[in-house]
Amino acid sequence: MTIHQLLLCLSLSMVCISSKPTEKKDRVHHDPQLSDKVHDDAQSFDYDHDAFLGADEAKTFDQLTPEESKERLGKIVSKIDEDKDGFVTVEELKDWIKFAQKRWIYEDVERQWKGHDLNEDGLISWEEYKNATYGYIL
Secondary structure, three states: OHHHHHHHHHHHHHHHHOOOOOOOOOOOOOOOOOOOOOOOOOOOOHHHHHHHOOOOHHHHHHHHHHHHHHHHHHHHHHHHHHOOOOOOHHHHHHHHHHHHHHHHHHHHHHHHHHHHHHOOOOOHHHHHHHHHHHHHOO
8 A cells, every 4th residue: 555545545534534423313202291380299289270161261171169170170171071981081181182182272263363353354364464473554
């Protein structure tokens, strides 16, 4: 092996060693958070309440007495138990949480729509959008 080949081999080795590793991509799909609260069951169950009931309904439950809360949760469990067998399965619980989150999204869209439809004609013009979003005067 000549000195030229040795230097070439050495320089290629150095390039390989010192090159920046490629960025590792996260291949896991992460679902959006079910609540903006911290999920730490050792501290509180606020995250779970939001995920299970929806943020607005969870606020209502926070203001109830334990007896009222138990009665309302019993009614909700009856709604979750789709096959009415007296038990809530994991799938039924997942379906309920998805339903609660979708309901919140639809309610938020409706609230946003009303906030942007300034003349209440059921349509949002560009002028209404600019005014509601950026504070332009019509």
